[in-house]
Amino acid sequence: MWAFFHKLGSPKWFYDISGKILLWLAPITAILLLVGAVWGLFYAPPDFKQGNSYRIIYIHVPVAVLSLSGYYIMAIAGAIHLIWKMKLADVAMRCAARLGAGLTFLALFTGAVWGKPTWGTYWVWDARITSELVLLFLYMGIIALYEAYDNKVAASRACAVLALVGTVNIPIIYKSVDWWYSLHQPATIKFTEKSTIDPSMFYPLLIMIVGFYCFYGVAMLLNMRTEVLSSERKTRWVQDIVEKSA
Amino acid sequence: MSAQDSLMVGMWATLRRELTLLWRRKSDSLNPLLFLLMVSSLFPLGVSPAPDVLALLSPGIIWVVALLACLLSTESMFRSDYDDGALELFLLNPQPLYFHILVKVLAHWLLTGIPLAVLSPIIALLLNLPTEAIPILVTSLVLGTAPLVFIGAIGAALTVGLRRGGVLLSLIVLPLYVPVLIFGADAVKRAAEGSPVPGQLAILAAFFMLSFALAPLAAAGALKISVDS
Numbered sequence: 001m002w003a004f005f006h007k008l009g010s011p012k013w014f015y016d017i018s019g020k021i022l023l024w025l026a027p028i029t030a031i032l033l034l035v036g037a038v039w040g041l042f043y044a045p046p047d048f049k050q051g052n053s054y055r056i057i058y059i060h061v062p063v064a065v066l067s068l069s070g071y072y073i074m075a076i077a078g079a080i081h082l083i084w085k086m087k088l089a090d091v092a093m094r095c096a097a098r099l100g101a102g103l104t105f106l107a108l109f110t111g112a113v114w115g116k117p118t119w120g121t122y123w124v125w126d127a128r129i130t131s132e133l134v135l136l137f138l139y140m141g142i143i144a145l146y147e148a149y150d151n152k153v154a155a156s157r158a159c160a161v162l163a164l165v166g167t168v169n170i171p172i173i174y175k176s177v178d179w180w181y182s183l184h185q186p187a188t189i190k191f192t193e194k195s196t197i198d199p200s201m202f203y204p205l206l207i208m209i210v211g212f213y214c215f216y217g218v219a220m221l222l223n224m225r226t227e228v229l230s231s232e233r234k235t236r237w238v239q240d241i242v243e244k245s246a
Numbered sequence: 247m248s249a250q251d252s253l254m255v256g257m258w259a260t261l262r263r264e265l266t267l268l269w270r271r272k273s274d275s276l277n278p279l280l281f282l283l284m285v286s287s288l289f290p291l292g293v294s295p296a297p298d299v300l301a302l303l304s305p306g307i308i309w310v311v312a313l314l315a316c317l318l319s320t321e322s323m324f325r326s327d328y329d330d331g332a333l334e335l336f337l338l339n340p341q342p343l344y345f346h347i348l349v350k351v352l353a354h355w356l357l358t359g360i361p362l363a364v365l366s367p368i369i370a371l372l373l374n375l376p377t378e379a380i381p382i383l384v385t386s387l388v389l390g391t392a393p394l395v396f397i398g399a400i401g402a403a404l405t406v407g408l409r410r411g412g413v414l415l416s417l418i419v420l421p422l423y424v425p426v427l428i429f430g431a432d433a434v435k436r437a438a439e440g441s442p443v444p445g446q447l448a449i450l451a452a453f454f455m456l457s458f459a460l461a462p463l464a465a466a467g468a469l470k471i472s473v474d475s
Contacts, residue, residue, distance in 0.1 A: 082467075149408065165422065
């Protein structure tokens with residue numbers, strides 16, 4: 001167990017193992033996204049009220065789910081970096097911040113596109129939309145804080161502290177915004193009781209969510225590999241890789 | 247002298263030092279008040295001077311402007327200690343940094359948050375807030391400015407080592423202010439409509455205690471990073 005943990009600290013070991021993981025993770029992601037998208041966009045039945053416009057759910061929901069869990073992934077990576085000073089956790093935190101900000105923006109964007117035909121407006125100050133917006137601000141704050149520091153070692157530790165503060169705050173923000181105002185349709189997928197979505201629409205959605213999680217993994221690994229290569233560019237093993245591919 | 251006694255002596259000395267310093271730089275605590283007064287008076291000019299429009303908007307305006315005033319005043323919280331090296335001495339202290347920050351932020355709140363709450367009835371009159379909501383306005387600001395100042399202290403600690411911390415501080419702190427604003431402004435709005443608001447005030451009090459207990463921890467961690475860099 002501890003040997004594995006220590007190995008994780010080595011950039012070279014990470015580079016090798018992530019290359020092997022990507023070899024099978026990338027095809028799985030492609031298949032899942034393709035199957036989910038084709039099933040959801042072409043074969044799932046149209047919605048009784050919303051017609052075909054509801055199909056954006058197959059992008060909107062996975063992206064929104066990931067934008068939130070991405071924050072926790074970032075915060076956990078930040079905590080690991082603060083406690084064990086592990087270099088890779090720092091890299092993971094920074095990549096998760098960038099990816100998370102992008103996903104949050106996408107969730108807001110697809111939501112706006114969906115809102116126009118359904119509610120007749122691109123933007124409403126509804127509880128969940130507002131918390132998603134606040135989430136985007138939290139991501140942006142972390143990215144801005146990192147960019148502001150000249151000393152990048154201190155920068156990532158400062159970002160980790162901020163991410164942890166945000167983690168304490170996110171449930172509070174969600175609850176208070178929820179209490180403030182709610183227009184958004186209630187969650188359609190529930191783990192404890194029966195879902196309010198029909199299985200014929202639900203299975204492609206589930207595939208898309210799993211597919212997006214895999215996509216997140218692929219994007220994270222690719223991002224982290226680039227970061228690792230550029231920060232270790234003076235070492236022997238990176239130069240070997242470059243010479244081999246040249 | 248036992249460890250506990252020395253902690254009390256240290257906290258007391260810090261409180262006296264902070265209050266003296268703030269008292270000597272009166273502009274630091276007066277400027278937020280002027281800010282509140284001036285920015286609030288921009289709204290009738292910019293939106294509408296009609297009394298009923300102002301009455302509708304005033305709970306939100308007063309709360310948002312008070313929030314910004316708190317935010318602006320926290321920026322300088324650790325600045326002079328950082329510049330003159332006092333912060334490093336506090337880090338070297340055998341007493342935990344937690345208590346030092348707790349007392350420091352408390353002193354800051356006493357001389358910015360409380361005056362804002364005390365001044366707010368005047369703003370309420372200017373913006374035509376129904377008079378029966380004024381006691382709730384003052385209470386909500388007394389309870390709410392403390393979490394604002396405590397959260398601001400985390401941001402100030404993270405940005406103290408940076409040359410251009412100002413805008414960045416607002417970027418990282420404002421999202422964290424959202425819950426306090428929601429419950430603070432809602433308490434005043436409901437009070438203006440004449441309904442009782444024990445729930446909102448209770449939640450503000452919960453934020454007060456939570457920030458009191460947790461924020462100095464985060465600020466202490468952040469200060470250590472800022473001083474190390």
